[in-house]
Amino acid sequence: MTFDWAYAAAILPALLEGLVITVQATALGMVVALTLGLAMAVVRQGGPRWLGWSVGQFIEFVRSTPLLIQLYFLFYVLPEIGVALSPLATGILALGVHYAAYCAEVYRAGINGVSRGQWEAAASLGFSPWQTWRRVVLPQALPPVIPALGNYLVAMFKDTPLLSAITVMEVLQVAKITGAESFRYLEPLTLVGVMFLALSLAAAQLIRGLERRFGRLGRAA
């Protein structure tokens, strides 16, 4: 069997439609991950001790267990407790929570990079904790971590094919169905691989640009 270019061209539109869903899921998942991750990082550092500890344990647990299981867990358990979400929404939530745990660690590194003197100076100027976070700490902590967060965006993009396991019609699911109908898996799966490769390489290029602009985490500012 050889690669059939005519067949590949015929299935390309359907695959591209799936790719749109993949990109949407990644974008929305990243919005969840960025906000939830930031909230977790701030609570961990600035919240009451028991809460910070619990958040730390939660982060550790989420990072040590497979996304696929977390996906199944939400997919089966949410309806049981009366939360009816579409498979796509469930997938976005799972991606968001999973990567929030990673993002929280990235934010933490950024927050730790802000020197103690900044906190003390803010306190001596009469800033409330909320004002200190918003006006002093986060504006300094966030820019250096942007490239690292970009890396997790790419990682999440590469994990969205897992949503096919809960019937989301993202690009891999489309490829599998197409392949099953025609008994030709070679063209759809190869095309999906090439699409991911192209987008990942483009994103990596973009992140290198961000690193030049914001510096790499850990390098002295």
Next chain:
Amino acid sequence: MTDSLAMLPLLLEGLRLTLQITVLAAVLALVLAIVAGLARSYAPRPLAWLAATYVEIFRGTSALIQLFWFFFALPLLGVELGAFVTAVLVLGLNSGAYGAEVVRGAIGAVPRGQWEAATSLGYGRLGALRRVVFPQAALAMVPPAGNLAIELLKNTALVSMITLSDLTFRAQILRAETLRTVEIFILVLVLYYLAARFITHGMGRLERHLARGRDHGGLAP
């Protein structure tokens, strides 16, 4: 509660397969990471280019797509590997590609002076690499290698989607039979978590072992 304990032996049977695949793929990944990581920096042009292509392809596409490609598309080209071999091979290739970057980075971070000192002591290029540079770089590789090992463990959950009855697969079967979703998935999450803890612990010991007799850890100045 007693019923959920009755499910445990079945799940542990699945865990065994999960760990088998993790260990075999990790061995393959270690070899590939060292070979490709060194080849990319020190091999003649065509070999270096080959290593770079391998790394970019496996880092640029997603593990699930690779698994499906090797399982569904490769047999159409006349290469039939079976699910278990496919799982070990693909996960090994995938981790190895990330590992190659770790190896390359750690060796690149060894100060030039170490090479020069080794050369002045009469070591050839290979001798300097083997006796002086690599042992120093190895210590710096351990923490990122530990993270990769946990990523690998988590990635093995994907093999449930190419018919292997690993921990995730058995969880799915048990869920379908008993509908006790919450208990089963929490049990499974805990098992993965413990396996990940075990890896973290082992890597910590390895790091201490490699650091013995040194003034400072890793490549810190």
